[in-house]
Amino acid sequence: MSRIGKLPIKIPANVEVSYNEAAIIVKGQFGTLEKTIPNIIQIEQNANDLTVKLKNQTRSNRALHGLYRTLINNMVIGVSEQFKVTLNLRGVGYRAVVQGSSLVLSLGYSHPVTMDIPNDISVEVVQNTTVNLKGCNKENLGLFASNVRSWRPPEPYKGKGIIYEGEIVKRKAGKSGKK
Known part of the structure; x- marks a missing residue:
């Protein structure tokens, strides 16, 4: 498991996150960002944080785990702070x-x-x-x-x-x- 990928993403109060199997949409004070995600990535949302998980552990999938966690985190930071x-x-x-x-x-x-x-x-x-x-x-x-x-x-x-x-x-x- 990726060290970066397993870290939770904190969601500020003024940010809305919605997702489905194909994409994630993040809305905030400075705009709206949308990103398509591969079907091997699974997103779980708790009260005020997101967790990015993998459906199956292969070498190439583990490489994408940390990448997509970082991309989603950058989306959350961008719409809340710029x-x-x-x-x-x-x-x-x-x-x-x-x-x-x-x-x-x-x-x-x-x-x-x-x-x-x-x-x-x-x-x-x-x-x-x-x-x-x-x-x-x-x-x-x-x-x-x-x-x-x-x-x-x-x-x-x-x-x-x-x-x-x-x-x-x-x-x-x-x-x-x-x-």
Whole structure:
């Protein structure tokens, strides 16, 4: 049995969970998430917690046990609290602006980079160089953050680029002249 899979999932008071053989639906203050689950996964609901169990124990089924417990837990956390990702723009002239439903980035190219913001993600720009992303779906939030970051990943010589908050960029020495 998976160590993570056997842990119960605490359900906050403002979250509703409904499930059947094929899917689980989690409703909360910040939205509604739905996930299809394989038929080998069985969900049991007690007073204020969920338990994810397996119908039969095989090697591949045990691998899915912890995965689906974590996915369901992320759904519960997302609709009750929301996930947040902060991106910092480091570089001369790097800025971000939200215009309507798109994020416009100035990243040193000859043209501004325009990205459409998905409906389930909210974007806030602080001080032109800090971008706060919030959303209830952790998967979509991480995908959008990595797409934004892919325009200028951090480089090791000067440390310029789009950097996640708390990320440490290992710096290289670069060239040293003749001595």
